[in-house]
Amino acid sequence: MKHDYLIVGQGLAGTLLAYHLIESGKSVRIIDNHFKTSSSTVAAGIVNPVTGRKYTKSWMIDLLIPFALKTYKSLEKKLEIELIHHRNIIRTLPDVRSENNWFSRFSQDGYQNYLEEDPSLGQFSGMIDEPFSYGEIKQSFQVDLSLLLDRFRKMYKDNMIDEEFYHDVLKVENDVIVYKDQEFSNIVFSEGYVVKDNPLFNYLPFEGAKGEVLILHIPGFKPEKILRHKIFFAPLKDDLYWVGSGYAWNLDEVGPTDSERERLLNLADDVLKVPYEIKDHIAGVRPASKDRRPIMGTHPHFSNTHLFNGLGTKGSSLGPYWASRMAEYLLYDHPLDPEVNLNRFTPKEDK
Numbered sequence: 001m002k003h004d005y006l007i008v009g010q011g012l013a014g015t016l017l018a019y020h021l022i023e024s025g026k027s028v029r030i031i032d033n034h035f036k037t038s039s040s041t042v043a044a045g046i047v048n049p050v051t052g053r054k055y056t057k058s059w060m061i062d063l064l065i066p067f068a069l070k071t072y073k074s075l076e077k078k079l080e081i082e083l084i085h086h087r088n089i090i091r092t093l094p095d096v097r098s099e100n101n102w103f104s105r106f107s108q109d110g111y112q113n114y115l116e117e118d119p120s121l122g123q124f125s126g127m128i129d130e131p132f133s134y135g136e137i138k139q140s141f142q143v144d145l146s147l148l149l150d151r152f153r154k155m156y157k158d159n160m161i162d163e164e165f166y167h168d169v170l171k172v173e174n175d176v177i178v179y180k181d182q183e184f185s186n187i188v189f190s191e192g193y194v195v196k197d198n199p200l201f202n203y204l205p206f207e208g209a210k211g212e213v214l215i216l217h218i219p220g221f222k223p224e225k226i227l228r229h230k231i232f233f234a235p236l237k238d239d240l241y242w243v244g245s246g247y248a249w250n251l252d253e254v255g256p257t258d259s260e261r262e263r264l265l266n267l268a269d270d271v272l273k274v275p276y277e278i279k280d281h282i283a284g285v286r287p288a289s290k291d292r293r294p295i296m297g298t299h300p301h302f303s304n305t306h307l308f309n310g311l312g313t314k315g316s317s318l319g320p321y322w323a324s325r326m327a328e329y330l331l332y333d334h335p336l337d338p339e340v341n342l343n344r345f346t347p348k349e350d351k
């Protein structure tokens with residue numbers, strides 16, 4: 001039997017794309033060996049509409065948020081789980097300049113929807129180092145990505161191939177893709193940052209951005225809001241908090257390191273005035289692209305070989321919309337936006 005699609009990678013990208021293709025009646029197989037440093041299992045899953053040091057609205061966020069909510073709600077129903085947790089973000093403002101920048105945003109078009117006029121530290125009051133000042137971001141939410149991936153895998157277990165994919169076993173021919181003893185009409189690579197080792201797509205300008213995270217047990221913290229004070233403190237269940245994360249571009253060591261653990265602990269000590277216990281220390285690599293845009297489309301020489309990747313630091317908000325666009329491109333030949341199409345890059349040998 002020939003399947004319609006083989007998807008390599010069941011991170012957020014592969015999962016969302018598979019969901020659309022399966023819902024459209026296509027026969028899909030997804031291969032994944034669930035390596036520990038994949039991005040989606042380490043991520044906090046925060047959708048944050050106003051980011052960066054200048055408090056800028058994220059790219060396309062007015063469109064992405066409603067689309068993401070609609071998609072995750074439909075997945076919640078399908079998988080019978082709770083994925084979306086609406087939580088405002090308390091963003092501390094360390095000095096007068098930051099405070100001025102923050103307040104100047106209130107008078108700018110399109111920001112009012114996202115900035116709370118009457119911010120409140122709420123449950124954090126008295127439990128954290130008192131910040132110089134703070135603001136509050138609305139319409140932010142957190143998506144339980146680990147639960148999504150895990151439940152999807154169980155619900156669609158007949159579609160899953162739980163093993164490592166080897167490029168040297170793949171045969172790409174004009175009218176068929178052959179992997180081991182199975183035939184497919186198309187293959188889509190959604191393998192996260194290890195795309196750098198993919199012989200078909202290693203010409204694309206990806207740069208993995210590593211982040212390390214501590215999982216802290218902080219008794220008495222109530223999970224109402226997310227705190228961004230030096231680093232993120234994002235609630236998980238049972239008084240557990242996701243605490244992180246930095247950006248490292250050197251990928252010689254992709255697992256957790258002592259130096260980053262110490263840096264994160266120092267920051268946590270600066271912020272928290274209550275006792276905590278370290279429960280875990282994890283690391284993952286974000287599949288970021290040099291131009292900070294997703295990368296998707298079809299290989300320049302093989303019309304049945306595709307890529308959906310580059311969700312970078314913002315997979316939770318970018319993923320749903322762009323997975324849907326990618327599915328429409330594959331299913332109905334709808335054109336891809338040039339800003340995300342991989343044909344904006346040319347392999348060296350074709351130049």
Ligand SMILES: Cc1cc2nc3c(=O)[nH]c(=O)nc-3n(C[C@H](O)[C@H](O)[C@H](O)COP(=O)(O)OP(=O)(O)OC[C@H]3O[C@@H](n4cnc5c(N)ncnc54)[C@H](O)[C@@H]3O)c2cc1C
Binds near residue numbers: 013037191315
């Ligand atoms: C520390 C950290 C914090 C983050 N926080 C947030 C956040 O708060 N909000 C947000 O929106 N985003 C966040 N992100 C980014 C987010 O995780 C990514 O945008 C998104 O999850 C990327 O998904 P992906 O499917 O492209 O890649 P991945 O999640 O890396 O998935 C790739 C998959 O491919 C599989 N794979 C690869 N090669 C093979 C092979 N040869 N054989 C078999 N399987 C293979 C892997 O096992 C993996 O499951 C964070 C990332 C990190 C690291």
